[in-house]
Amino acid sequence: MKALVKAKPEIGLWAETRPVPEIGPDDVLIRIRKTGICGTDIHIWNWDDWAARTVPVGLITGHEFAGEIVELGRNVTDQAIGQRCSGEGHLIGRHSRQSRAGKFHLDPATRGIGVNENGAFATYLKLPAFNVVPLPDSIDDEIGAILDPLGNAVHTALSFDLVGEDVLITGAGPIGIMAAAVARHVGARHVVITDVNPARLELAGQVADVVPVNVATEDLKAVQSRLKMTQGFDVGMEMSGNQAALDQMVEQLVMGGRIAMLGIPPGKSPVDWSRIVFKAITIKGVYGREIFETWYKMIAMLENGLDIRRVITHRFKVADFAEGFEVMRSGLSGKVVLDWE
Ligand code: NAD
Ligand code: ZN
Numbered sequence: 001m002k003a004l005v006k007a008k009p010e011i012g013l014w015a016e017t018r019p020v021p022e023i024g025p026d027d028v029l030i031r032i033r034k035t036g037i038c039g040t041d042i043h044i045w046n047w048d049d050w051a052a053r054t055v056p057v058g059l060i061t062g063h064e065f066a067g068e069i070v071e072l073g074r075n076v077t078d079q080a081i082g083q084r085c086s087g088e089g090h091l092i093g094r095h096s097r098q099s100r101a102g103k104f105h106l107d108p109a110t111r112g113i114g115v116n117e118n119g120a121f122a123t124y125l126k127l128p129a130f131n132v133v134p135l136p137d138s139i140d141d142e143i144g145a146i147l148d149p150l151g152n153a154v155h156t157a158l159s160f161d162l163v164g165e166d167v168l169i170t171g172a173g174p175i176g177i178m179a180a181a182v183a184r185h186v187g188a189r190h191v192v193i194t195d196v197n198p199a200r201l202e203l204a205g206q207v208a209d210v211v212p213v214n215v216a217t218e219d220l221k222a223v224q225s226r227l228k229m230t231q232g233f234d235v236g237m238e239m240s241g242n243q244a245a246l247d248q249m250v251e252q253l254v255m256g257g258r259i260a261m262l263g264i265p266p267g268k269s270p271v272d273w274s275r276i277v278f279k280a281i282t283i284k285g286v287y288g289r290e291i292f293e294t295w296y297k298m299i300a301m302l303e304n305g306l307d308i309r310r311v312i313t314h315r316f317k318v319a320d321f322a323e324g325f326e327v328m329r330s331g332l333s334g335k336v337v338l339d340w341e
Helices: 039-046 049-054 147-157 174-185 198-207 220-226 243-252 273-278 293-302 318-330
Strands: 002-005 014-017 027-037 064-072 084-087 124-128 132-134 167-170 191-195 211-214 233-238 253-261 282-285 312-317 335-339
Touching: 002 318, 014 318, 027 318, 039 049, 039 318, 064 124, 064 147, 147 174, 147 293, 167 174, 167 243, 174 191, 174 198, 174 233, 191 198, 191 220, 198 211, 211 220, 220 243, 233 243, 243 253, 243 273, 312 318, 318 335
Parallel strands: 167 191, 167 233, 191 211, 233 253, 253 282, 312 335
Antiparallel strands: 002 014, 027 064, 027 124, 027 335, 064 084, 084 132
């Protein structure tokens, strides 16, 4: 089969021919139809320090996918051949206290497909049947292929009650933009999204009914006055991984404000803790998706008017994957989807 492999410890990915994976008794084999390119895949492509520490050379990459089940392990009775599906890319252990309590997304033994284990940038993917998420007919393959990052957005956005609240999202990458659409969908009052990249802010305005703010040139306090906000934002979602953005968020929040933090700051970033203490701010770290509550809620929202399709700005045949990665690396795209058929 075809696969995109981290074949050498240097910049790039390589198309290789690999054997079709052999599945175990509790697995399914999925024929991949569409995949999304993630920021994580860009780290792996660039072979930065994190990737070099984490990803074994020779790994099949990719974790955002939609496809169809073509083979069932002998113990698998609750899935069917021909079923269209996406799936949770975090492979969890079953022995930790968290896992046994049903908090699967908090299992410390989690391993990621396309990061620690062979992934979805391939004609076929082996996945535990437990991780399969069937797709209803109303969700097509390209939306199915971006449910993983939409799930990050949904998990973050549903961390705190947003109904009637003023929400600040820092970072208009694909996940920030989708989080803005979710905040709108669930009934936030004002949704402001910041970035320093005009192309990303323009895209945010096209995908969701939000107020895009370029913090390189505009003052957030002035935006608050324009929106007739008196005290500040109630809820923040940090989705840039940028230290300045987090500082700005703390500054712009109300007393007792809440922050859901998905963005990954580089290394140990300095934080002005006294401001967080005196403002009585709650910060929640967000990792992955809640398994499987986030999946349930996001599919329900997609079936009831949540529309994030315009966040997909580029589509390529898998033969042109290098072009897809270049577009993602340019910072001028939203989601980039590869077609494997
Ligand atoms: P992305 O890199 O595409 O987007 C980040 C955006 O932040 C960019 O558009 C960038 O221009 C913007 N930015 C930079 N400096 C800024 C500033 N000072 N103020 C406002 N915006 C600024 O990332 P993405 O794929 O949308 O993911 C969002 C974040 O979430 C990333 O940090 C990613 O690593 C992280 N992530 C975390 C998890 C998790 O499980 N915790 C999962 C997926 C992604
Ligand atoms: Zn991803």
